[in-house]
Amino acid sequence: MTARDPADRYQVAVIGAGLAGAATAWELARRGISTALVEAYRPGHRQGSSHGSSQLYARSSADSLYVELSGQAEACWLELEADAGTRLRHRTGALDFGARRDPVRLAARLGAAGVPHELLAAEEAAERWPQLRFDPGPVLYHPDGGWLDPDATVAACVGRAVAHGAELRTGVRVARIEQLRSGEVALRGPGLDAAPVRAELVVVAAGAWLPELGLPVRLPPLTVTQQQVFHFRRREQPGPRPGWPVFVHRGEQQVLGLPSGADGGTDGVLGAFKLSLLDDGRVTTAGTRSGVVDPASRQAVSGYVRQRLPELDPEPFAAATSLRTSTPGGDFVLDRAGSLVIVSPCSGHGGKYAPLIGRLTADLVLGKAEAPARFALPASNSGATARLRP
Ligand SMILES: Cc1cc2nc3c(=O)[nH]c(=O)nc-3n(C[C@H](O)[C@H](O)[C@H](O)COP(=O)(O)OP(=O)(O)OC[C@H]3O[C@@H](n4cnc5c(N)ncnc54)[C@H](O)[C@@H]3O)c2cc1C
Structure with missing residues (x-):
């Protein structure tokens, strides 16, 4: 050039x-x-x-290519953070659970890539993270996971x-x-x-x-869907427990949970938690999307919080939509x-x-x-x- x-x-x-x-x-x-x-x-x-103040940052994937790329990405993030002079990611640890997430397979992928991780029984996980209700079966934890701030x-x-x-x-x-x-x-x-x-x-x-x-x-072939995310407050001010881990749960429901970051308002990093259903997007286009939050999704996520996250107020205090583009x-x-x-x-x-x-x-x-x-x-x-x- x-x-x-x-x-x-x-x-x-x-x-x-x-x-x-x-x-x-x-x-x-x-x-x-x-x-x-x-x-x-x-x-x-x-x-x-690309908007919002938090997205999942984790190395677990069923696909070894993306596990490998996540290792390469780590070095690039460090360079960007050094150049910008600011922290863009927060390390909280990451959990994967639910039969459809197949934590054992994910653990094997992480092991093959030399990524530190633990495979726990659901009872052990419940003891360590009493704020979450786990499915029976194994739970994968890797400490390098957390969230990034897209904004x-x-x-x-x-x-x-x-x-x-x-x-x-x-x-x-x-x-x-x-x-x-x-x-x-x-x-x-x-x-x-x-x-x-x-x-x-x-x-x-x-x-x-x-x-x-x-x-x-x-x-x-590209499919564009409109997705939604919901923010929930902790019922009480955070105690001595450190920040909550991010999680991907693929069981009866498929849910992503992570701290809200700045979108959680004054509660900040430790206060609010963001949840979304991974599989409820409506097919749309960038030109015709409604920008309206789906009430059925709100109800489903609220129900999930009631059953699985008793420390959160199950009524979301904020919600947002965004566009996902997917290849087959x-x-x-x-x-x-x-x-x-x-x-x-x-x-x-x-x-x-x-x-x-x-x-x-x-x-x-x-x-x-x-x-x-x-x-x-x-x-x-x-x-x-x-x-x-x-
Ligand atoms: C709900 C949701 C949750 C997600 N969660 C995660 C997560 O937890 N972890 C994770 O790693 N990833 C996550 N992602 C994926 C991540 O957000 C995307 O991979 C990323 O934002 C894609 O960025 P992009 O730049 O390709 O697209 P965009 O952010 O959409 O950027 C495209 C840009 O192009 C501009 N543009 C378009 N047409 C024109 C034009 N003709 N002229 C000028 N400008 C134009 C648009 O205005 C826009 O700013 C999530 C995505 C969604 C939707």
Whole structure:
């Protein structure tokens, strides 16, 4: 890639300042690549996938690729936190339980990757974490798990990308991407004609909007669902017990629980707890989603709290919706077709890999390394130049 000078010309333009695009812009900018980061709203907005003050950060996965990637991500998080001078993750330990979560299999995966963990009987787990009611059967605990703060992470990535020289354009929705005779590509849309963005290569990190962009690239089948999360208060002020562990429970119900972080209000890190059903999303699109919390989901999560988390007030005091984009096998998308690099850490588990996604995308952009083969676009794109509208 060649360095470019004039104001509207960049080596790379990144569309979307969610976790994936923001981390990519940070990684490119700190490597000295001239980068424009173009976002339809403002970084940190509530319309996509990357908002809120807590998401699960854990190494347990039934899939050894993602266990391995979580180890690589750890090093990237440390680099981002050092560059930003702030802590973005909180280590509370993580629990996995329920027959459908298969803790024994997860423990084997962690063991193979050398991740410290314990497999406990339900009775032992109940003694250690009396705030939770476990299913009979084994419970997996690994102390390196916890939660990350997506709002703070997006802010850190964007802030540091700009500090390293990236240009941030907000409130600008890219309507189309044009191929120029010069070989460059130009972003087009309201707000971009007066102040154009031209680049040698475009990274599309548009999340749930990806299927709506009309790109000349065959994408894997993507399903967008609207999910909801609920915040619950502790009945009493936290006592001497340290922060609650995060947990994934896949039994009769499939539930993710973790501290609320700043979204819990003044109760802060120790006070409120956030819960969501892992399997209750309604299929939608980024353009048509309602943004309305599903009352059936609220009722189900409330019932779960009554049965399983007696230290919480079962009436949620806050709720929010967000968009999840999923591939059929749960894999991420990261591949190049001509002048476009498509990146989408899909399927509800991309947040914890954010700075690694930035690194993998930057490596692909710069031709330094390929992404994992499973993240490839459908084979019909191979060799494609992804000719954009001239
Ligand atoms: C309910 C829920 C819970 C989750 N929990 C976890 C968890 O516990 N742990 C975990 O690791 N992961 C979790 N995830 C996954 C994680 O949130 C996603 O992997 C991640 O946020 C995806 O980020 P993204 O940048 O791809 O998408 P987004 O955050 O949606 O960002 C896309 C951006 O592109 C912008 N954009 C789109 N089109 C255009 C355009 N034409 N022009 C300009 N800008 C555009 C959008 O405005 C948006 O800002 C969860 C996801 C959901 C939905």
